[in-house]
Amino acid sequence: MYPDIKELHSYWAFGVLFFLLIAVLNSLVGLSKNKPFAKNDRSIALIALIFSHVQLLVGMIMYFMSPYFEAVKAGGMGAAMKDSTLRLYVVEHPLINIIALVLITIGWSKHKKAETDNAKFKKITVFYAIGLVLLLSRIPWSAWLG
Numbered sequence: 001m002y003p004d005i006k007e008l009h010s011y012w013a014f015g016v017l018f019f020l021l022i023a024v025l026n027s028l029v030g031l032s033k034n035k036p037f038a039k040n041d042r043s044i045a046l047i048a049l050i051f052s053h054v055q056l057l058v059g060m061i062m063y064f065m066s067p068y069f070e071a072v073k074a075g076g077m078g079a080a081m082k083d084s085t086l087r088l089y090v091v092e093h094p095l096i097n098i099i100a101l102v103l104i105t106i107g108w109s110k111h112k113k114a115e116t117d118n119a120k121f122k123k124i125t126v127f128y129a130i131g132l133v134l135l136l137s138r139i140p141w142s143a144w145l146g
Contacts, residue, residue: 019048037117100134
């Protein structure tokens with residue numbers, strides 16, 4: 001079952017990155033052209049948020065099923081911190097990605113409270129872009145694309 005969850009997590013990540021990028025670019029265009037924040041803009045940001053949250057759920061399932069988690073249980077967290085691969089999969093990747101998801105969620109929440117269309121676009125742009133950069137920074141590229 002772990003290989004299936006891992007494959008789902010890997011392929012779903014493409015959707016997450018794609019929709020986050022589209023949401024950021026859409027908001028940048030809205031900001032630069034002083035467009036009104038329309039239902040379509042909200043939908044794009046919401047789809048990116050939903051894809052991100054589903055990825056978190058799949059990632060959490062995968063985390064507790066992974067051989068890396070078993071290795072930490074066997075060797076302890078001290079040993080995991082000394083092994084760069086183990087540290088990436090058990091600490092850095094999950095922690096940074098959760099922080100990214102929190103920022104994306106904050107951006108969604110703040111855009112709803114914003115008064116002006118420009119402010120709505122700005123909240124989505126800033127928080128989603130920071131979240132996207134954080135996600136990109138902790139992807140295990142060699143394992144993901146290899």
